[in-house]
Amino acid sequence: MQCVQSPIIPVVAEWIRQHPGTISLGQGVVGYGPPPEAMAQLQGFGTEPDSHKYKPVVGLPELLQAFEQKLQAENGIALGDDSRLVITAGGNMAFMNALLAIADPGDELILQTPYYFNHEMAVTMASCRPVLVPTDANYQLQPDAIRQAITPRTRAVVTISPNNPTGAVYPEAALRAVNELCRERGIFHIHDEAYEYFVYGGARHFSPGSLAGAGGHTISLYSLSKAYGFASWRIGAMVVPADLLTAVRKIQDTILICAPVISQVAAVGALQAGRAYCQQHLQRIAEVREGVRQELGTLGKVCEVPPADGAFYFLLRLRTALAPLDLTERLIRNHRVAVIPGNAFGLEHGCHLRIAYAALQKEAVAEGIGRLVRGIRETL
Ligand SMILES: Cc1ncc(COP(=O)(O)O)c(C=O)c1O
Secondary structure (H helix, E strand, C coil): CCCCCCCCHHHHHHHHHHCCCCEECCCCCCCCCCCHHHHHCCCCCCCCHHHHCCCCCCCCHHHHHHHHHHHHHHHCCCCCCCEEEEEECCHHHHHHHHHHHHCCCCCEEEEEECCCHHHHHHHHHCCCEEEEEECCCCCCCCHHHHHHHCCCCEEEEEEECCCCCCCCCCCHHHHHHHHHHHHHHCCEEEEECCCCCCECCCCCCCCHHHCCCCCCCEEEEEECCCCCCCHHHCCEEEEEEHHHHHHHHHHHHHHCCCCCHHHHHHHHHHHHHCHHHHHHHHHHHHHHHHHHHHHHHCCHHHEECCCCCECCEEEEEECCCCCHHHHHHHHHHHHCEECEEHHHHCCCCCEEEEEECCCCCHHHHHHHHHHHHHHHHHHC
């Protein structure tokens, strides 16, 4: 555990606490809660004694069925002979289940940098080795670099699209290339789709698990946390190759037994509301995003803003010799605005800051970005 990095978010949270009135552009959550359909499902929950019992490890049949339909209709993933669906307590748990199912201590997992810190932490925690492959200047995948990073110990390549922390959306061709590479080399492709609905403009979400022949080596991870404002309910899902199901069942049975049943019942309602619910909120988030983009544009050359057509993040690249953690502290202390420093995502060189813009109302984000832009101008 001493090798596992300590998350930076609690450090930033402490600075925010010490400086009341700070606007946080740090938190990677949405500002809305679950749809009414989710809450409606809960009426009467608990009146039957059976509600309080353990339920199947892989999930409630009605939730599995609803999720299977969603996968088929939206992701082009048909569960067949070669893949299975498991309901988990969130996307993070789905990743841990996948990792423990496929890797032994000392095995290697290829992560793209900047990475999602909990993925890196999970790999280290499982006594495996994260092999870090940089994305390009636009935070896009570099399939040739991934190919070169594969060794006999590699068990999987991990991708996330739309991406946290960059907001990058990987085009179908790049995901196809990675998925094909994994098939060729006999390793898994773990693809995290937690932000699948959060795409803007002409960007399109693509699920590599939908590719012909992908089912046997592709692990697709999902989360209700963002799309349905469901973060506290802890519901996610994973599609796994059929021959991993026994391992995943062992892991989930040992750690969790089953995802909280009340949350699974609510999730059935969330899926009834469906993608349209998120879409409704997306319009507002897209407007906020546009405002943020324009305001950041006024900083000129000092602040590069690579394209971010998805999720709800921008990962800024700043021209300064200041360390990102120092800059973050100054922004909170002197300007009362919080962001996440790039070293949380494995960026060792340069000064990067992640902005999250979906948690707050438009006015609060505008005020926060105004402070950030002034802060950057004055500090750099
Ligand atoms: C890429 C990615 N995967 C998974 C998660 C965690 O999702 P969950 O709340 O379902 O565990 C997050 C949360 O920020 C994320 O950014």
